[in-house]
Amino acid sequence: MSAAVEPGSRTLAQVQASLRERLSGKKAPFYFADVEEAEATIARLQGIDGANWGAAWSQAGSRFEAVGAEHEKAGRSDEARDSYLKAYGFYQVGRYPVPSHPAKQQCYAKARECYMKAGKFFSPPLERVTVPFTGHAGEGNAVAFYARRPAGAGKLPVVIRWSGIDTWKEERHDINEAFIRNGFASLVMDMPGTGESPVKACIDGERQFLPVLDWIRKQPDLDASKIVLIGQSWGGYWATKLAHLYSDRLSAVVNWGGGVHHNFQRDWVLGSRNADSYLMDLTTARASSVGGTTYEEYADRVTQFSLLDMKILDHPHPPMLLVNGKDDRQVPIEDMYLLLQHGAPKSMRLFPGGHMGYTPMTLPTIISWIRATLRMA
Numbered sequence: 001m002s003a004a005v006e007p008g009s010r011t012l013a014q015v016q017a018s019l020r021e022r023l024s025g026k027k028a029p030f031y032f033a034d035v036e037e038a039e040a041t042i043a044r045l046q047g048i049d050g051a052n053w054g055a056a057w058s059q060a061g062s063r064f065e066a067v068g069a070e071h072e073k074a075g076r077s078d079e080a081r082d083s084y085l086k087a088y089g090f091y092q093v094g095r096y097p098v099p100s101h102p103a104k105q106q107c108y109a110k111a112r113e114c115y116m117k118a119g120k121f122f123s124p125p126l127e128r129v130t131v132p133f134t135g136h137a138g139e140g141n142a143v144a145f146y147a148r149r150p151a152g153a154g155k156l157p158v159v160i161r162w163s164g165i166d167t168w169k170e171e172r173h174d175i176n177e178a179f180i181r182n183g184f185a186s187l188v189m190d191m192p193g194t195g196e197s198p199v200k201a202c203i204d205g206e207r208q209f210l211p212v213l214d215w216i217r218k219q220p221d222l223d224a225s226k227i228v229l230i231g232q233s234w235g236g237y238w239a240t241k242l243a244h245l246y247s248d249r250l251s252a253v254v255n256w257g258g259g260v261h262h263n264f265q266r267d268w269v270l271g272s273r274n275a276d277s278y279l280m281d282l283t284t285a286r287a288s289s290v291g292g293t294t295y296e297e298y299a300d301r302v303t304q305f306s307l308l309d310m311k312i313l314d315h316p317h318p319p320m321l322l323v324n325g326k327d328d329r330q331v332p333i334e335d336m337y338l339l340l341q342h343g344a345p346k347s348m349r350l351f352p353g354g355h356m357g358y359t360p361m362t363l364p365t366i367i368s369w370i371r372a373t374l375r376m377a
Contacts, residue, residue, distance in 0.1 A: 010048075015280050023035060032084055051103050057107060075234065080120070083117045094110075094157050124148050129144070131215050135198055150180050162235045189209075201288050213246070213308065230252070231254070236257055243318055247317045252320070253318055261307060264302040275355075278330060313342035321373075322340070325354045329351060
């Protein structure tokens with residue numbers, strides 16, 4: 001039997017219907033999952049509680065992990081890569097949206113493991129990097145991220161990307177590939193309060209990004225004068241904050257669907273708790289990001305996060321691009337307009353649809369703007 005859920009949360013049947021719709025369009029959380037196996041797993045789901053959810057997707061992941069191991073042993077690197085990515089895809093669905101149960105925690109550990117196994121066969125290969133982090137009491141002591149560096153003459157411009165509360169550094173491999181094809185080194189990491197981040201989302205959580213900027217400066221093949229930040233969803237908040245606090249260290253910044261002020265007002269927080277664009281457990285994911293166990297804790301803590309109230313939005317900043325879907329119900333579109341009213345002029349592009357404005361032209365538009373801003377041929 002499924003665990004009890006709060007009023008407004010989705011039923012098993014509703015989640016199954018949404019999963020099938022997302023699978024047909026290869027939308028989150030289905031970026032790598034084998035379609036046939038995913039359909040079978042959706043059908044046999046017994047509940048969306050942590051135990052049932054984690055067990056169902058883990059079963060699918062283990063099947064493809066074993067296939068990947070067979071291919072790797074036989075020296076079939078492409079097949080091993082693809083099978084490990086499918087295994088990773090199922091395991092990461094199993095921890096979705098956050099590993100709030102032991103079964104989901106096991107899925108998250110296996111997702112990272114299989115992503116690294118697949119990453120050995122990427123071109124260029126995946127490198128896991130950890131840098132020391134000096135945090136407050138109770139915080140972690142390292143920042144982990146993935147780096148990929150295409151071969152090329154001279155120093156490489158760098159894109160550092162992170163997402164929001166449920167899309168972590170192992171995901172959106174397609175975005176990384178697009179930037180590598182365009183001549184960038186790709187670094188991906190987790191925002192505060194997610195994945196392997198050493199800190200919870202807090203009013204000074206941007207501290208965790210600074211050791212990564214320092215690391216770039218020490219790399220002989222990376223160009224520290226051409227660093228671009230891309231923050232997706234809530235990650236856009238952190239990219240915007242860094243842009244206004246460390247403008248001298250950055251060349252361009254993209255806020256892709258992130259709120260900065262209205263998003264953290266109590267009325268919006270409470271009114272968006274069951275946004276219909278979110279698959280399930282939005283309240284759990286949000287609470288987890290700030291280290292809370294209840295949605296009330298989240299609502300209380302994020303009232304301090306407003307960049308407008310921090311009075312930094314008129315600080316100097318590098319060129320900024322604001323991107324979102326015009327009908328977003330998870331993040332208020334008013335925050336995009338608020339940013340346009342402060343600081344230096346910015347570029348903005350709204351796309352059809354809801355949160356993030358995913359269309360076939362969204363990522364190409366972002367890449368074109370970055371290349372033009374950095375004056376790349």
